[in-house]
């Protein structure tokens with residue numbers, strides 16, 4: 001009977017939950033999580049919880065690195081940016097690095113969920129740590145969720161995605177989307193695929209019955225780091241087809 | 244303020260425990276909190292007492308134990324106590340104020356404290372979480 005687990009379950013009980021996962025780091029999972037949450041926040045009350053506590057990228061993407069969360073009787077108050085709520089460990093530890101052993105990481109992750117003020121949320125989006133780590137077990141412990149798996153077309157990434165899909169299949173969780181990030185560049189109306197085509201990803205999506213979506217590379221995205229909510233380019237246009 | 248969330252987690256646990264065990268009245272609940280989390284015991288009790296009525300635990304008493312964890316350095320094998328890192332804790336409190344990170348999330352300890360002997364962050368803490376140690380029910 002862990003009071004943290006029980007409170008986390010309670011907080012998520014009536015919410016729609018999306019977990020953005022990746023089998024590998026460096027595939028753009030945090031960017032996809034951020035834009036996915038921004039999109040959803042336009043139509044339902046959405047809170048993005050950054051559980052990738054070693055990266056804490058959402059704070060950088062939204063430009064809230066130097067802010068601390070307010071703590072009220074109802075818990076950690078999300079930062080609100082154009083209606084999207086954001087909870088990040090960065091708002092607890094300021095810009096400090098966080099290196100933690102696995103079991104502590106799990107506790108911190110559970111604390112972030114259970115101590116957050118989610119009264120105002122209909123949809124909770126988790127930016128999960130990359131890889132097949134015990135964080136996925138903790139997520140399973142506290143809630144049902146829709147996984148969204150992010151990968152690149154690279155073979156190394158896709159191989160590990162298959163393991164993630166197998167794992168989810170074994171625990172009877174059905175992923176909704178397989179997002180192939182950095183799939184192509186649209187250069188003067190010519191499609192270039194610098195990391196190879198998505199043949200293998202397509203096979204996987206068919207075998208596991210997951211919808212596949214290809215996301216382009218947008219060189220302009222760097223200009224929006226710190227104000228990602230203002231980005232209105234190709235990536236978010238493509239993501240909005242998921243709505 | 245964080246004490247309110249802790250109180251809620253205790254009450255939610257009681258709700259679940261009592262329905263699982265078909266118990267209607269709980270006399271007392273005993274919890275332990277780690278000393279370095281600096282939870283305000285009076286505020287925690289006040290929050291518990293304010294909330295407990297809503298969940299029909301009006302008659303339940305909250306007993307709070309403060310536990311002194313033992314720290315163990317995985318790098319140099321030393322063990323040490325909260326007192327040995329008191330100056331470090333003070334510094335963090337100065338930097339963050341009332342809602343300091345170890346108050347909100349005791350599991351952050353290895354990220355903030357270093358071994359006083361060798362300076363390593365590779366430290367393990369016994370009993371860092373808030374636990375429910377005992378639930379007493381009225382004998383029927």
Ligand SMILES: [Zn+2]
Nearest residue numbers: 316319358361
């Ligand atoms: Zn040491």
